[in-house]
Amino acid sequence: MFRTAILRSARQAARAxxxxxxxxxxxxxxSPLFQSKQITPTAYFQAVRCYSAHAGLGKDEVLGxxxxxxxxxxxxxxxxxxxxxSHFSNDLGLDSLDTVEVVMAIxxxxxxxxxxxxxxxxxxxxxxxxxxxxxxxxx
Amino acid sequence: MSSxxxxxxxxxxxxxxxxxxxxxxxxxGYDYFRTRLHKAFASQQHLKDEEQIKRGIERAExxxxxx
Numbered sequence: 001m002f003r004t005a006i007l008r009s010a011r012q013a014a015r016a017x018x019x020x021x022x023x024x025x026x027x028x029x030x031s032p033l034f035q036s037k038q039i040t041p042t043a044y045f046q047a048v049r050c051y052s053a054h055a056g057l058g059k060d061e062v063l064g065x066x067x068x069x070x071x072x073x074x075x076x077x078x079x080x081x082x083x084x085x086s087h088f089s090n091d092l093g094l095d096s097l098d099t100v101e102v103v104m105a106i107x108x109x110x111x112x113x114x115x116x117x118x119x120x121x122x123x124x125x126x127x128x129x130x131x132x133x134x135x136x137x138x139x
Numbered sequence: 140m141s142s143x144x145x146x147x148x149x150x151x152x153x154x155x156x157x158x159x160x161x162x163x164x165x166x167x168g169y170d171y172f173r174t175r176l177h178k179a180f181a182s183q184q185h186l187k188d189e190e191q192i193k194r195g196i197e198r199a200e201x202x203x204x205x206x
Contacts, residue, residue, distance in 0.1 A: 074170070097177050100152055104159065116149045 087124045110138040154199045
């Protein structure tokens with residue numbers, strides 16, 4: 001049912017695209033690169049923006065948010081040691097209980113729930129960033 | 140670390156999280172609660188014996204229910 005609906009709309013979009021631009025489905029960007037080539041209907045269809053699609057989190061954004069969170073964590077005394085690959089216990093002087101608190105804060109920041117086992121495996125900023133990037137429902 | 144110890148570790152972490160969560164509305168402030176809870180857990184970190192760890196978890200459960 002759902003698949004036929006998608007196929008139908010895809011076919012319609014492919015048919016409509018070369019003829020004219022419909023006001024609702026407008027191509028995102030029409031760069032000269034696109035125009036120089038012959039425009040195929042499929043390329044046109046991909047250029048239609050789906051507003052419900054997940055934009056995804058950028059690595060820099062995730063890193064920035066985690067760094068901010070750690071900066072505000074009062075157990076981290078030496079903020080100069082805080083880098084993209086600092087280790088929680090070796091570089092920042094946090095013990096395992098502090099790490100639990102940091103992971104809790106990360107869970108809240110990105111509104112996800114990290115299972116016990118995975119939460120226990122997060123020991124560094126890099127780990128945390130990689131984990132968040134692998135979560136499709138992180139915000 | 141054996142599997143039972145690992146399971147106990149997760150149990151301890153879980154109750155620690157639960158207590159932290161409950162402490163958010165603590166009258167003297169969350170930071171006061173957090174440092175004291177942290178100290179209480181850290182003071183028991185030498186426990187190696189499974190029975191003793193279980194007793195510690197029971198104590199934490201008791202605190203949770205009382206609080």
